Amino acid sequence: MTCRTPDQAQAPSRRDFLRSGAALATMTLAPGVTLMAFGGSEAEAAADSGKRWGLLIDASRCAPGCSDCVSACKTENGWSGHGDPERDVQWIRKVTLKEKATGREVNLPMMCQHCESPPCVDVCPTGASFKRDDGIVLVDKHICIGCRYCMMACPFKARSFVHEPVTNQKPHAPRGVGTVESCTLCVHRVDAGGIPACVEACTAAGHGAMVFGDLRDPESEISRRLAEFPSAALRPDLDLNPGVRYAEI
Amino acid sequence: MAIDRTIYREIPFTPRLWAVTALLGAFLLGGVWAFAHVEHQGHVATGMTNQVVWGLPHVFAIFLIVAASGALNVASIASVFDNKPYKPLSRLSGVLAISLLAGGLAVLVLDLGRPDRLIVQMTHFNFTSIFTWNILLYSGFLGIVALYLWVQMDRNVHPKWTKPAGLLAFVWRLALTTGTGSIFGWLVARPGYDAAIMAPLFIAMSFALGLAVFILVLQALCALSPCPLGQALTARLTRLLALFVAAALYFTAVQHLTNLYAAEHAGIEAFILRDGGIYTTLFWGVQVGLGALLPLLLVYGRRTPPSAGLSAGVSLLVILGGLAQLYVIVVGGQAYPMELFPGYVVTSGFHDGQIAGYGPSLPEIALGLGGVALALLATGLGAKILRVLPTNLSDQNLAAKG
Numbered sequence: 001m002t003c004r005t006p007d008q009a010q011a012p013s014r015r016d017f018l019r020s021g022a023a024l025a026t027m028t029l030a031p032g033v034t035l036m037a038f039g040g041s042e043a044e045a046a047a048d049s050g051k052r053w054g055l056l057i058d059a060s061r062c063a064p065g066c067s068d069c070v071s072a073c074k075t076e077n078g079w080s081g082h083g084d085p086e087r088d089v090q091w092i093r094k095v096t097l098k099e100k101a102t103g104r105e106v107n108l109p110m111m112c113q114h115c116e117s118p119p120c121v122d123v124c125p126t127g128a129s130f131k132r133d134d135g136i137v138l139v140d141k142h143i144c145i146g147c148r149y150c151m152m153a154c155p156f157k158a159r160s161f162v163h164e165p166v167t168n169q170k171p172h173a174p175r176g177v178g179t180v181e182s183c184t185l186c187v188h189r190v191d192a193g194g195i196p197a198c199v200e201a202c203t204a205a206g207h208g209a210m211v212f213g214d215l216r217d218p219e220s221e222i223s224r225r226l227a228e229f230p231s232a233a234l235r236p237d238l239d240l241n242p243g244v245r246y247a248e249i
Numbered sequence: 250m251a252i253d254r255t256i257y258r259e260i261p262f263t264p265r266l267w268a269v270t271a272l273l274g275a276f277l278l279g280g281v282w283a284f285a286h287v288e289h290q291g292h293v294a295t296g297m298t299n300q301v302v303w304g305l306p307h308v309f310a311i312f313l314i315v316a317a318s319g320a321l322n323v324a325s326i327a328s329v330f331d332n333k334p335y336k337p338l339s340r341l342s343g344v345l346a347i348s349l350l351a352g353g354l355a356v357l358v359l360d361l362g363r364p365d366r367l368i369v370q371m372t373h374f375n376f377t378s379i380f381t382w383n384i385l386l387y388s389g390f391l392g393i394v395a396l397y398l399w400v401q402m403d404r405n406v407h408p409k410w411t412k413p414a415g416l417l418a419f420v421w422r423l424a425l426t427t428g429t430g431s432i433f434g435w436l437v438a439r440p441g442y443d444a445a446i447m448a449p450l451f452i453a454m455s456f457a458l459g460l461a462v463f464i465l466v467l468q469a470l471c472a473l474s475p476c477p478l479g480q481a482l483t484a485r486l487t488r489l490l491a492l493f494v495a496a497a498l499y500f501t502a503v504q505h506l507t508n509l510y511a512a513e514h515a516g517i518e519a520f521i522l523r524d525g526g527i528y529t530t531l532f533w534g535v536q537v538g539l540g541a542l543l544p545l546l547l548v549y550g551r552r553t554p555p556s557a558g559l560s561a562g563v564s565l566l567v568i569l570g571g572l573a574q575l576y577v578i579v580v581g582g583q584a585y586p587m588e589l590f591p592g593y594v595v596t597s598g599f600h601d602g603q604i605a606g607y608g609p610s611l612p613e614i615a616l617g618l619g620g621v622a623l624a625l626l627a628t629g630l631g632a633k634i635l636r637v638l639p640t641n642l643s644d645q646n647l648a649a650k651g
Contacts, residue, residue: 082293095596119437144366146362149380
């Protein structure tokens with residue numbers, strides 16, 4: 001315990017106030033940032049139940065051959081391949097669609113669709129797969145036992161099992177051999193007021209094919225565009241209400 | 250004709266018993282090596298991938314779990330349905346059921362990505378998961394069958410309790426296999442699953458596989474002990490086995506016919522039934538041909554009762570067919586790609602739209618066989634230290650009991 005001098009005991013200055021505010025924010029956010037990937041209860045605590053985060057992907061603007069979103073995700077979250085495409089993890093991947101009837105081709109990124117009714121969460125025996133109040137679906141790495149039932153259940157092949165020991169992990173995106181992982185919607189960025197790395201990279205490349213925002217806010221760009229233009233959820237037959245929507249497929 | 254009293258004896262130590270124990274021990278050690286190897290290397294040491302996430306260990310594990318509930322049927326037939334010739338076999342039926350389940354669960358747990366977190370599974374339950382319900386069903390099965398055995402074996406317990414205990418075990422085993430089938434039946438995403446018929450199909454499979462294992466284990470234990478095993482009893486068991494095989498084949502037919510009727514399932518059906526390469530071969534050649542039609546022909550296509558050798562052969566064929574069926578369901582169901590975008594040809598660097606490849610690795614085979622060895626060793630241990638093997642299984646006794 002430290003003693004305070006009479007000077008220090010005086011009323012806090014404006015700078016002190018700001019400092020303590022920053023400290024408080026750090027103390028509040030730091031666990032929130034680490035937690036979102038580490039622990040379910042803390043991660044959920046960081047979520048704002050008044051929001052539902054989502055993505056709108058405009059396939060007509062997704063450029064063939066461009067994989068900036070994938071590269072950005074790899075850099076941001078510290079995952080990469082070992083040259084074994086069948087076993088390498090894929091948090092986000094580029095998919096090419098060729099319409100059978102017309103031959104028309106479109107490209108788009110696929111990742112966790114952050115469903116409102118996620119099958120992965122339903123089937124997870126320990127509750128390691130969970131959905132935050134703001135709609136982001138995550139894996140609690142502490143209690144994932146690596147049974148892979150969520151991978152069997154996911155209709156979008158969005159989850160990957162880590163087959164090999166991992167190195168050079170990012171503090172905000174801890175990973176572990178023998179556990180399952182998927183797109184976190186860059187929850188560490190979102191909780192800090194930012195946007196996912198893939199969206200940022202797509203915008204920086206000038207494509208603007210990805211829009212991130214709050215689906216519950218009617219004034220957000222994503223809500224306005226969804227209201228104005230046609231879009232689709234993948235596997236609508238399953239009625240999962242994904243947070244990721246696609247336009248111009 | 251006088252009936253011998255049912256006297257149960259432990260199997261004696263003989264050089265043959267030691268030889269069999271050593272052989273099973275070697276397979277068990279192989280399983281331990283496989284677990285340690287994969288635990289150290291990661292699942293990269295297996296044939297499983299991010300396309301086929303459940304492989305041969307799951308085939309073995311599900312086989313053992315399904316066979317466990319089926320192995321209990323012999324006791325159920327005796328206690329619940331009052332079929333006297335089966336009564337002396339009830340104890341062995343219970344011991345085998347517990348042992349098979351233990352072997353299956355061992356394989357399942359040791360194949361987890363993080364088997365060290367078993368305690369997490371014991372303390373965190375998500376009740377929307379059929380896996381969670383299965384954990385409770387499996388644990389409950391072990392407890393209920395142990396209770397059932399105790400009721401049968403403790404002379405201080407009145408025999409009137411055998412039937413209620415047997416009935417509870419019978420109902421529980423039906424629930425257990427329903428839960429195991431529902432692991433696949435409730436997977437809405439994949440075209441190869443997502444069908445309520447998985448539950449009755451698995452129940453029918455369990456009847457057949459459990460009885461096939463029971464016949465072979467009974468023959469083996471009797472060969473290792475002075476217990477005479479009459480041909481009439483194995484013949485009766487084998488005819489019942491053929492009936493169960495027919496039931497499993499019936500549900501398999503209904504499963505595929507239902508799918509064929511729906512255009513949306515035409516792809517997966519064409520894959521399994523016609524174009525699936527190894528899966529098609531396993532389905533028609535091993536599951537249907539060797540595992541069902543041939544046993545039915547061998548049992549029903551003759552006027553004389555099946556010999557002991559034929560009973561063993563038929564049981565082996567049924568087991569082979571069951572393994573093939575589970576391989577087609579588990580691996581084949583994953584190998585066929587999910588349809589993310591109907592009406593489009595999908596390509597990606599993650600094998601979207603492609604048939605996934607899978608080849609079991611040595612550690613997977615060793616782990617699966619290790620689980621089988623564990624189950625058989627546990628059964629043998631039960632027969633060695635407990636009085637479960639009856640001495641009155643001769644043909645004369647069976648004839649007297651009807």
